[in-house]
Amino acid sequence: MTGPTASAGRRALWRVSATPAASALLAVVLIGAGMLARRPGPVLVGVAVAVGLAWAWALRPPRDGEVVLGLDAGPAEGGRIPITIAIDAPPGVDLVHARLDLLGAPYPDVVLDPATARRLAASVPILHSGPQELASIAVRTVAADGVESSLPADPIRLRRTIAPRFEAIDVLPLPGRLTGLAGAHPSARPGDGGEFHDIRPFAPGDRLRRIDWKATARLATGRGELLVRRTNSTADATILIVLDSRDDVGERVADWGRGSATGKGLSSLDVARSAASAVAVGYLRAGDRVGFHDLARPHRVVAPMAGSRHRERILRAVEQSVPAGRATTPRRPPLVPSGTMIWLFSTFLDDHAARLALLWRASGHRVLLVDTMPAPVLAGLTRPQRVAHRIVLMERADRMREAEAAGAEPLDWNAGGAAGRRAALTALARARSPR
Amino acid sequence: MNRWRELLGGRGRLRGERVRTVAARGTVELGAAVPAALVNVLWALVAAVTAFAALGGSAWLIVALILVVLGAWLPRMLFPWLFLALIGLSMLWGDPREYTPALLITVAGAHLAWVLAGVTSSIPAAARIRLRALGRPLLRFALVQAGVQAAALLVLVVVPHSAVRVAGPIGAAALIGLAVALVIPLTRRR
Numbered sequence: 140m141t142g143p144t145a146s147a148g149r150r151a152l153w154r155v156s157a158t159p160a161a162s163a164l165l166a167v168v169l170i171g172a173g174m175l176a177r178r179p180g181p182v183l184v185g186v187a188v189a190v191g192l193a194w195a196w197a198l199r200p201p202r203d204g205e206v207v208l209g210l211d212a213g214p215a216e217g218g219r220i221p222i223t224i225a226i227d228a229p230p231g232v233d234l235v236h237a238r239l240d241l242l243g244a245p246y247p248d249v250v251l252d253p254a255t256a257r258r259l260a261a262s263v264p265i266l267h268s269g270p271q272e273l274a275s276i277a278v279r280t281v282a283a284d285g286v287e288s289s290l291p292a293d294p295i296r297l298r299r300t301i302a303p304r305f306e307a308i309d310v311l312p313l314p315g316r317l318t319g320l321a322g323a324h325p326s327a328r329p330g331d332g333g334e335f336h337d338i339r340p341f342a343p344g345d346r347l348r349r350i351d352w353k354a355t356a357r358l359a360t361g362r363g364e365l366l367v368r369r370t371n372s373t374a375d376a377t378i379l380i381v382l383d384s385r386d387d388v389g390e391r392v393a394d395w396g397r398g399s400a401t402g403k404g405l406s407s408l409d410v411a412r413s414a415a416s417a418v419a420v421g422y423l424r425a426g427d428r429v430g431f432h433d434l435a436r437p438h439r440v441v442a443p444m445a446g447s448r449h450r451e452r453i454l455r456a457v458e459q460s461v462p463a464g465r466a467t468t469p470r471r472p473p474l475v476p477s478g479t480m481i482w483l484f485s486t487f488l489d490d491h492a493a494r495l496a497l498l499w500r501a502s503g504h505r506v507l508l509v510d511t512m513p514a515p516v517l518a519g520l521t522r523p524q525r526v527a528h529r530i531v532l533m534e535r536a537d538r539m540r541e542a543e544a545a546g547a548e549p550l551d552w553n554a555g556g557a558a559g560r561r562a563a564l565t566a567l568a569r570a571r572s573p574r
Numbered sequence: 575m576n577r578w579r580e581l582l583g584g585r586g587r588l589r590g591e592r593v594r595t596v597a598a599r600g601t602v603e604l605g606a607a608v609p610a611a612l613v614n615v616l617w618a619l620v621a622a623v624t625a626f627a628a629l630g631g632s633a634w635l636i637v638a639l640i641l642v643v644l645g646a647w648l649p650r651m652l653f654p655w656l657f658l659a660l661i662g663l664s665m666l667w668g669d670p671r672e673y674t675p676a677l678l679i680t681v682a683g684a685h686l687a688w689v690l691a692g693v694t695s696s697i698p699a700a701a702r703i704r705l706r707a708l709g710r711p712l713l714r715f716a717l718v719q720a721g722v723q724a725a726a727l728l729v730l731v732v733v734p735h736s737a738v739r740v741a742g743p744i745g746a747a748a749l750i751g752l753a754v755a756l757v758i759p760l761t762r763r764r
Contacts, residue, residue, distance in 0.1 A: 158692055161655040165688075169662040170749055179729055180665030180677055186748040187685040187722045188658070193751055194714060195692075224602075233710050236697055241600025248701035249604060255704055263600040274600070284689060284711060285696035401599055 143299050146209035149292035151229065151280060153202065159286045162192045195283035204229025206289070210274055210297035219262045222274050222297065226256035234281040238291070241274050242266065242400040266400055268303035268412045270461050272296055302458050303412035306557070308421035312548075312567040313376050314480035314505045341365035376427040377443045379475055380415050380453070383485035383492045384408055384435040384460040388512070392528050393519035404516065408460065411484040411511040414552045415457045418482055423450045431456045432473045434485075434492065435463045443476065472498050480505045483547075486512045488531065493538040496547045506547040507567065508539060513553060604704055611699040613708070617690040618646035621657055624683030627676045628661045645691065654691035658684055673730035681726060682719055689715045 169185030172178075209225035228235050235256040239246040241263050251259070263273050277294035281287075338354050341364075351368035358366060388395050389403025397403075419429050423445060430443035431453050441449075441456050472495050475481060481504050485492035496506050512535075517525060543549055548570070550563055625638035638660055645653035661684050665677075689711050697703065725744060 156696065157650075157652060158695060161652050162688065165655055165659055165662070167749065168659060170746075172663060172666060174746070176666045178666050179726070180680065181662045182744060183681045183722055183726050184658070184662045184665070184684045186725070186744060187681065187718055188688050189748040189751065190718050190721070191685065191688065191714065193754075194718065234693070234697060234707050236701065239600075239602065241602075244599060246600060246602060248698055249602065249607070250610060250697045250701050250703040250707055251604075252704060252707040252709060255605070255706060259602065259604075261600060261602040281696045283714070285692035288696050 151289035198283040200229045200231035224259040232280040305413040305417040336369040377479045390513040496542040500545045610701040610703045614646045627679040649694040
């Protein structure tokens, strides 16, 4: 399996430096002065400079020379992604000056010989899930002895989407009302299922194999009366995963303003992608119907469906979730089918997600608020910034309390690790949907 | 108050606060490489040795050393070429027939300083340079310098009486060669 590649040819725009003019003037002055004064010393220095300059000038790269850049990512190994950098410089180039960004962070400039630049190995750690820029490279080249150098060409960028790591969950809460005529969960409606519902007199339309002969012998009151055993029908649940990807904050609060891939640590969208994938796969394994809605992009809606192909569709939609520029507040809430259980993954740093939770609760949906905010690391914050962070968290806590008061059920995905999460999900699965 | 205590966890820090090590960064396998600033330092060393060889205890040595420092610090400001002009012109006052180690060091040092100035003026000092990238400039330096040293041996030792007479034609030939190398490509491009 090979990863994504990026390659492009960049025509080198050459610029003559001050070196040739200064060197030619130096050579002329030294040789001329040496000849006039009849001294071989200055002439020898002047000749060395003149010959060196003439040689370097003759070696200049062709005007229409092209620098071909290539970036190629291999399969991940040991938590890192190997990247092959290929810079094919035109003949006559002495030095290749490359400026690299790895995971969005600038790497110190490197100066290479053309042979080494043709194939250079690099690697980046896998720090986050989702779409990301693994590397970008911009190059300028220097001709022999610096007589000419090319202007830096436009960079090429290597992008890749990293799938989140998750473990499917087998204990999952269900909505208050199941839908459909078949599925994995017993419903309250009588029909063809497994769990006992009641025994009632035979009526036209009942199947003969439903007659419970033992109950008939024991309980029948009239001659010819037959009793049938009824079971609960099965049904499936409709789940809507709502992912609030309008912001992506890391655990390092000092990096919230920058959001750099290498500096922010575990991010809220890392947590959200892993959690949403785990929940979606858990329900889809149970045969339920799962839909997806991205709050940052109202047009990115995946309608609730079931099946393995749909699972792949949902997983791709989840891993493609990224903040879309400035956080926006859609005017209309997403349309939700009746009887749907809503998993809302958000940091709740603004009112929008909590407001939607209140709206859905008012419509009778069961709403789970999954807090995706990672535990904060406050190192590097000034005292005013710490106070500001506390205020932000207090406002967030108020929002979540208000939603809880309306019947939404909170779930802190990070609290207690896998065991704590399982315990919390088990408690939610036992609990009845709040009315 | 309870909310504050809840958020602060009863201490001076927020609940859940912990310290994680800074995540690993991307790496590039450069092989044998050094900071490009070391090339500037190398230029300064070569230039200083050349200055001592050419100027000895002269007062011009101070001027040359100032140019060495400025050339290492600001190579793009043409201080290296000013330094080379000073060194070259300082040889106008020597014995024209003297074949001394100081002369050979001055000629070789000035040429090497010119080659290194070409490198330092075209790359940033903050970069890291692969040592192999210096191979081509140094190879050209070695080839040109071998010819120049052979010419010095010829005119100053083998046929010393012709030193002054031969210097003229050699210099003239070099100037003509330089003019041809610079002008012909320009005319051809047009």
